[in-house]
Amino acid sequence: MSFYIYGILTLPAPENFSLQGLDGQPVQIKILDGFAVIYSQAQQERYLASRRNLLSHEKVLEEIMQAGDVYDGLRQRNLLPVQFGLLVSSWETVSEQLIRPHQEELTQLLAKLSGRREVSVKVFWDPDVEIQGLLAEHPNLKTQRDKLVGQPLSMEQAIQIGQAIEQGMNDRKQGIIDVFQGTLNSIAIDVVENTPQMETMIYNAAYLISWEAESQFSEHVEALDRQFEERLRIRYNNFTAPFNFARLRLFSSN
Incomplete structure (x- = not known):
């Protein structure tokens, strides 16, 4: 028998929850060395990173976070997610290779994540539309670019025009x-x-925010969407397990 690991919680462990994990197996809690390990019994020797399996893994973590205890209106479930695919053959392995060697680091990470959630922002643009916008704002550059059509240019001239357009696009993107x-980082x-x-994706960022800050963060994302109107497409995920902020090197599965 082997166990599939989803994540780690501080004590006290949640009680009376009913979740299904991979292969429809019930999600359980194992108390180990002062931590609560979220797991289910593995039905396979190795789990492929298919969309279905990845979503099942993430759903378990998100539902446990959302079901966290609430104090003074704030969710306090501090969960350390484990990357997809971790199988262990015994609890001794978890204790000896994960918990005990990293006990202080685990404690610090869980404290950092307490009462907090991860959100993400991905920003997309249309490169062709942006090039047209760039040329409209810089008529001289457009004139030089138009010379590329139907007229002989030296290699040096072609390179100069190409570099000027590339630099203009980079400046546009950085702007x-x-x-x-400037709008989101301070939150x-x-x-x-x-x-x-x-x-087509020009920005891809994850943010660790407090539970109560999400509405403010969402309002700022909506304001950015209005500011850039149809120029950009913004994909906002307002809740996920904090994978980007759980930087702990785990042992290999066995």
Whole structure:
């Protein structure tokens, strides 16, 4: 028998919850070395990172966070999520390779995450539309670019025009990013900027915020959406387990 691990909680552990994890297995809690480990019994030797499995993993974490105890109107469930796919063969392995060697770090991370949630903002643009906007704002650059059509240019001239357009696009992109950073970063406790996942994505950031700050954060995102109107597409995820802020190197599954 092996166990699939979802995450780690501080004590006291939640009680009387009913959740299904991977393969429809009931989610359980194991008290280990002063922490509560969220797990279910594994039905496979290895879990593929399919969309279905990933969503099941994340759903367990999110539902436990949302079901957290509430004090003074604030959710206090501080959960340390584990990356997808961690299987262990025994609780001794968890204790010896995870809990005991990292006990202080686990405690600090869980304290940092207490009463907080992760939200994310992804910003997309249309490169073709932005190039047209750039050329409209810089007529001289447009004139030079138009010379590329049907007229012989030296390699040096072509490179110069290409570099000028590339620099203009980079400046345009950075200007947008500066606005988002200036508007949102001050609300967050911590920010992680991730690499954009595709050519049309120009900004990809995760924010650690307090539970009660989400409505304010959401209002600022909506204001940014209105500010840039149809120029940008903003994808806002207002709640997820704090994967970007749980930086703990775990042992290999076995």
